Amino acid sequence: IIHIAQPENVEGWLLAATDAGVVDFDIIGISYYTGWSDHSLRTLGNFINQLRHRFGKEVMIVETAYPWTLGSVRESATNIVDDTFLLDGYPASPEGQLDFMVDLTQTVYDAGGLGVIYWEPAWVSTDCSTLWGQGSHWENATFFDFRNDDEVLEGIEFLQADYMYPVDFSLSMILEGEQPETVFLRADFTGMGRRLLSIPPAADGRFVLNTRLPAGTEIHYQFFGALPANDDTALIYGACLDEEGMFVLTVPITASDIQHTAGTCDVAVHPS
Template identity: 35%
Template sequence: MRSGVFPRPGAVRTAVICAAMVCAAVLVATGRAAAAARPADTAAVRPLAAAATPLTIRGADLSTLQRAEDLGARYYNQNGTQGDAMQILKAAGMNYVRLRVWVNPANGYNNQAKVVAFGRQVKAAGLKLLIDFHYSDTWADPGHQTTPAAWRNDNLSQLETAVYNYTYAVCNALKAAGATPDMVQVGNEINSGMLWPVGQLTGGTGGWSNLAGLLISGYNAVKAVSSTTQVMLHIANGGMDAQARWWFDEAVAYHVPFDVIGVSYYSYWSGTFSGLQTTLNDLAGRYAKPVVVAETAYPFTLDNADSQGNNISSSSQLTSGYPATEAGQRTNFLAVINALKAVPGGRGLGYFYWEPTWTAVTGNGWDPTNPNSGDGWDNQALFNWSGRALSGITDFAN
């Protein structure tokens, strides 16, 4: 992890991640390698495509919004009228909300109780709900899959039971609150497994047999609560087809059931847009499943709103043709949407913009153990530093 940058899912690809994932035998490389050496973005913003039939899922991950609002964050529509952030996004076309859940986070946010309360609000707003199980007390991504402290000494059989019971408990609590999830992720960006070391694919004690057992437990728990809830398997690096094909071939070989394929795609880390199209087309056709871009985002500026360094802070990190401007952010987002629309057979189900409401609010930092930590994502939100909506929100109507 670079100093001053937070380790969030789909984001920082550190030397630790590289060590865990750059293994030819398993084709788990980091997205940063493919994105390296891209030129500074001086090209004109690419033109917006004409609107067509909107995708089925037009979602956003709002996992930090509850805490932001508790700390006094204010949000405004493009006209400058103050309003509820979720309603502002809904009015723009958002129809689905993604919420992560951690087992026992240090500050309490994103735990079961908080997620149930927020899930109730999502459903009351007439929106659909995706629950993203990290199976950790903190961030889980390809380089961080730390087993929750309460489960740390469990063997495989015990972890399978813990995953089932915990997944069932969260989903059932949501159901009891009138917020049955429409979709659930069993794990977050699990390229290299989850619940390390037992469920780790490389360098741990696990392998695919162990990971499959854990994923099957999670799937079964979701379906025991609601047979209609769809289950997503989610990996990072959505522009890298060889990785994705290897991973899902293994999942199928080990008889892991799933309904939806999810990938993260950040154009500055995850490969080219042509690579994204190839991956989406291949996965949808090869496994006959709908595909979702479960995370995407892009900066509207390279400036920083707080003391925390931003994940994307240099022109050398940008994608050619997409400057770090409001227009550049919007067209980058639209390019992801258009890639999904181009998937054959209508299997491009939709997307989730990652943390559009995570503006720099004091106390709403990345580290649940440190209330003084800052926000390294403020320049990729869809609201500016005054809380006013940017034009990128209009992409939810596409």
């Protein structure tokens, strides 16, 4: 995992790292603290989706927290997670903390991310000191109630919530004859707008994009054999396309390999 603090810093850091040849990692880890980020849950989901497709890596939130109160045990140890971290609809209460964590986790799953790690759920107040005061600076963002002998709060139940998990599937293009070095994909599910994804050939000669989306999602996409991406270079064509020349597909409910053959509307769906 490469762990980068706050979504706003991720893309530039990764571009610099990959340009320098740093590619031997599996997961992009992101810290997401609402008080230090301009991202809402919705825009965070879009961003995670974009990162997955642009860099071809898994993504997860590896550090986050939300307050269950704005109170504290000792005034000498000021809480870091204050009212600037609050989002509309998620008050600083045990219920608000739980609701935020459940909605954040579902957002990550809907965007194809791996999940969420909470930090730091057990930093309760003690007689220990930091340079800034005695006690905890995070006690209002733990999963333990300092008002009630550190009873476990309901926020921890986000780990057992009933989530809807996305489906792994692949889109592949089969070309006959001379193979190009890459094909290009334009899709409405990558978080990248109209920007193209470059897809190199797999070992079996197919051009494959592996992705993950909620079952039942309607997606629109088109493969191109060369640039510029237009009707002349489109690889799927026929009556199956929408008004913008895109193929329309509903994400299946089980893991699948969805294969296209260049020059046709033919599509084959195989369990994977």
